[in-house]
Amino acid sequence: MAGLDTKERILNAAEHFFARDGFHNTSLRMITGRAKVNLAAVNYHFGSKEALLKEVFERRLIPLNKIRRENLERVRDDARKKGCKPNVRDVMHAFIEPTFHFMASGPEAKDFIALIGRALSEPDDTVRNIFIHIMWSLFILLVEILADALPELPKNVLFWRLQFSMGAMAHTLHISQKSFPEHHAFMNIISETEIDSLIEMILKYITSGLEAS
């Protein structure tokens, strides 16, 4: 954190605590303490705690969603060129892969991944609304392409299966940082799982669930 400027140090520290303890359970003093900046610096640079949270999300999600959108549009356009339906596995891969690979890109990335893994289920609507607002248009694009890929599936069934998939995804991102009680054999399994095989496993699971007869 040495060479970074104040704003970035605050963002990194906030990301860490928001991910580990949640938004309301993190105080500005914890953040400024870890970032080694003055307490007043948060309000000087960001205006409020909530505006800080918004920037924590946007710093990572805007570039990440740009990649996801490009991936999704490519899958859709390729299918159109070939005159066939998009492949469900390809669609979900386009959506999922950037997030999971970002997770493996470094230790600070893990903080953020744990945060978005829980964003949909945050208790109060502060976090949830900021997250959904950023994600919504991309989610609609995903729904539309999946509807092309699974034209025979009733819309409400597609909606629910996509929600199941979002839940599976969010929970997976979330627990990648958590521990389990007792010294159970499963504990090691998590840490030993490589990121590529995890992507492979969740893609197979989700694709199978989405395509169920």
Next chain:
Amino acid sequence: MAGLDTKERILNAAEHFFARDGFHNTSLRMITGRAKVNLAAVNYHFGSKEALLKEVFERRLIPLNKIRRENLERVRDDARKKGCKPNVRDVMHAFIEPTFHFMASGPEAKDFIALIGRALSEPDDTVRNIFIHIMWSLFILLVEILADALPELPKNVLFWRLQFSMGAMAHTLHISQKSFPEHHAFMNIISETEIDSLIEMILKYITSGLEAS
């Protein structure tokens, strides 16, 4: 809330706010205000805010898990009698159905369901640890029976697929009380979905994902 005694009124009010706003974002004053009891009554009857949370969980989870355990053991014993493997769908039905049907049992039940739908992904470990401690032995039983049902599946793959299923389930319980941005057609789909068809949909999705080749 009129005829109920103080302790039960506090439990109901706490359940409501813990589910809606989360543990740390709920104050004892909110709880006692809704329950129409004195502020000091919480510490008199429960000892602390955290002990109150524990009782909120236990009041519903202990009877619910008793049913789930009986269901699971019945599925396992039936399969043993017949000398065949347990059926994956039957196993997951035994685990899932009591929760979803409890959800439909009344308006207060919805508060609790939203709470456990988020328990696994709560920001801080207060809520999560209490929940996991109550659920752990049942979860292990579920894992063991599923391992019998899917003997050819590597243990780490089974573990992850079960985690995906838990995520799907938790997210589904959680969003059953939430709204989505904009007036999107999907909004109506949620509220119109009947509980039995929701159970059917999630069972089909999860079973298909667990059994994927």
Next chain:
DNA sequence: GTCTATAGATTGATAGAC
């Protein structure tokens, strides 16, 4: 831009009268 100091509000918990 960074600091100290503090305002102003809210919190969980408790003491003690009734």
Next chain:
DNA sequence: GTCTATCAATCTATAGAC
């Protein structure tokens, strides 16, 4: 068991010196 009153700690946010 229920009440009032209050403590001690915490929080976000800001004012003002440097």
